[in-house]
Amino acid sequence: MTTSTTAEPSPAAPLLDLQALVVSVRRRRRLWCAMALVGLLVGAALAVLMPPSPxxxxxxxxxxxxxxxxxxxxxxxxxxxxxxxxxxxxxxxxxxxxxxxxxxxxxxxxxxxxxxxxxxxxxxxxxxxxxxxxxxxxxxxxxxxxxxxxxxxxxxxxxxxxxxxxxxxxxxxxxxxxxxxxxxxxxxxxxxxxxxxxxxxxxxxxxxxxxxxxxxxxxxxxxxxxxxxxxxxxxxxxxHSLPKAVVTDAVIGFVLGLVIGLALAAVGTVVADRPVLRRDIAANLGASVIAELPRRSGRPWQRRRTRLTRERLTATLARTTRGSAEAVSLLELGCARNTGAIALDLARAVAAEGPVTVVDALPRPQLAARRQKPGDPTVIGAERAATLPPQERRIGVGSVAPGTAWTDLQYLGTRTVLVVRAGHGSAAWLHTVARQLADQHIPVIGVVLIDPDPRDRTDGTLWDGLHTALRGRSERPPRQPGPEPGPEPGPGHRRAERQPVWAARGPDNDQEAR
Structure with a gap:
């Protein structure tokens, strides 16, 4: 009996995802709220500056x-x-x-x-x-x-x-x-x-x-x-009642501005094609979402929950770093400050086991230029990364924004965690990031989503390729009796990477993603 290796055709995607459209329009509330406010002010101003004739x-x-x-x-x-x-x-x-x-x-x-x-x-x-x-x-x-x-x-x-x-x-x-x-x-x-x-x-x-x-x-x-x-x-x-005219014209201007703002937000969302749902970001990057963090500290009653989420993320990344001799990097897309804060938390967590150095390769070095506090890890620039001894633990911080030197990412870490801001990168650019990391043989072990939509209920977990996912560490089969394993692979060893979901879409889409 032979087994067919032909991939089954995936179900056709809808021409317009209403859920993603609604979420994207809601995230652009600054635009349509500003348009509504401008319409209200313009309507009120016209009522005052251009009163009706007797x-x-x-x-x-x-x-x-x-x-x-x-x-x-x-x-x-x-x-x-x-x-x-x-x-x-x-x-x-x-x-x-x-x-x-x-x-x-x-x-x-x-x-x-x-x-x-x-x-x-x-x-x-x-x-x-x-x-x-x-x-x-x-x-x-x-x-x-x-x-x-x-x-x-x-x-x-x-x-x-x-x-x-x-x-x-x-x-x-x-x-x-x-x-x-x-x-x-x-x-x-x-x-x-x-x-x-x-x-x-x-x-x-x-x-x-x-x-x-x-x-x-x-x-x-x-x-x-x-x-x-x-x-x-x-x-x-x-x-002629001036207050009545002001209120009437202001309401009319508010409604017109709101309608125009919503229309502009919807059209911009469709044209830009920037994924905001966790399921879309995970599918485009070929890696699961392992944590979500707000972009800012948020309201006082939300800070405790944010702190607990950050602590859990730090503990998860610290276990991953301790369990392997390979260096781990954090690559940001639209959230350099959050990525730097995560890297410092991770470095403090693993500093008890030995010296650790943070390599700052962000477009605008933020960690290397900051004032260090007592207990903070050593932070160096990307130009001094080659001077570090091979046995010293390092945590690289870089970027996958447009203009990235892709061939330099492998010196930051042989494995990476992508820190992506929701709605920042287009679907085509997320495909490009996944392809470039695959070409550099840098597996993505997880995605940290920054500024997620609070009403997003989609699943950001990919249920295939457990060998690269963090959850796969607890689901590996037990070791079978047999010969002793060979020597531990060195730092230059690269782990085999599973085929991402976008690789089965054909060469045409691959070329488009490039």
Whole structure:
């Protein structure tokens, strides 16, 4: 039986991880909180620096000859559009004796149909008195124009009906004349003609009376329209409340700034592709997360928990350092100060067993330049690392940020612990770090996550490759009886490294990571 060595295809990753997106946006709360604050301040400033112009309003009741209970507002919308015409604007300006152009004046007022017969006119001006005068002039001009149009329509309708009546009368006179010229006799044909003339005369009389009635109704409807169209709410200036305007504009600016900030944070998160969840960081680096520490000391009630976590991490790293002759290094990505503090704690923990030296190879040497306190370990710069005797224990502190001299990392330690700040490096750069360390045969025994998300519940443990993980030390099989083991490997010996998770993704992704 043969065993296939072909790797099974991994499940397809989602195009957008909503959990990671939400966490990343929440971590960028400084951005969208700042945008919301800027929007609030800008809105409040605009309300103070750019107050609204003095405004006046009036309401006009508009009567229509074609009013119907089921009207959908077509007539009042027509009145609103008629208000926005140069004819009415020109009449209002003439009554105000103003030399402004009607086109410019039309930009200073607007009409709103409140109901089918109620029109509200809002006008702005340089002062409250001017705004009130403009509103009065506009209302009067609109009422006058509406009444004139209704009267002209009624007169035209009445004239058309009376003209039709006059034509019917002329036809009736012609019929009466024909009836007078006929004589009643025994001729059946003459009798039938006379009967048709009498019927035609009766029809014409009825139609003439109908036209008279319709013309009278048309004339009667005009006074109702004239009396019904009037100003029902006298022009008055609107009171402007500065506190209310400030609060309203500030709330609007706050909401707009918050929305824009959240959008920018979401877009920046998707474009930058910076992992923040422990499962993503562990998968990209090919090593498990062994500890989490805050970036700063935090609030007073959190300091005790942070101190206990740091002590447990120091004890774990100290056991790892004592159990092997290989040197251990701490390589940082976005958290040089935290990495230096961890290195000093580790050096103090192992100093009881013999002298230990901390090699500071950070881009900006922080440990070598600090003032040493009594009991602190010896700290030297990277340029003096070659002068240390091989048997002396060392702890290297370096960086894997862009610009790192990768070939120098093996002189800091043959094994390393990565101290990574969550959300600092992109996924592509984490791949690059893992590949470069693999090329240098430097196994990563664990990842210390700095500034993790407090609501992250993902698993940062990789359950394969126990020979490089710290937890694998307690899960090794017992030693089988057999020949005595060979001599202890020297300091130059390099431990075989397991294949990281990204190595099975193909050469294309590998090249991209480079």
């Amino acid at each position: 405004t006046a309003t009036t309401k006009v009741l508009v009567a229509h000859a074609q009013d119907q209970p089921n009207d959908t507002g077509t007539l009042i919308r027509t009145d609103v559009q008629l208000l926005q015409t140069t004819q009415i604007a020109d009449k209002a300006l003439k009554s105000l004796r103003s030399t402004a152009k009607p086109e410019d004046f039309m930009q200073d007022y607007r009409g709103t149909g409140l109901t089918n017969n109620l029109l509200e006119i809002t006008v702005t001006g340089d002062s409250d008195a001017q705004a009130v005068a403009r509103a009065q002039a506009l209302a009067d001009a609109f009422v006058t124009d509406h009444v004139q149009r209704m009267r002209a329509t009624a007169q035209a309708e009445a004239k058309a009906l009376l003209d039709q009546r006059d034509r019917m009368r002329d036809e009736l006179a012609q019929v009466n004349k024909e009836i007078g010229g006929q004589s009643a006799g025994s001729d059946p044909k003459a009798s039938a003609t006379l009967e048709s003339l009498f019927a035609r005369r009766a029809e014409l009389n009825s139609r003439i009376a109908d036209f008279d009635q319709r013309a009278a109704d048309a004339r009667t409807g005009t006074p109702q329209v004239v009396a019904g169209t009037q100003i029902v709410d006298a022009p008055r200036a609107l009171r």
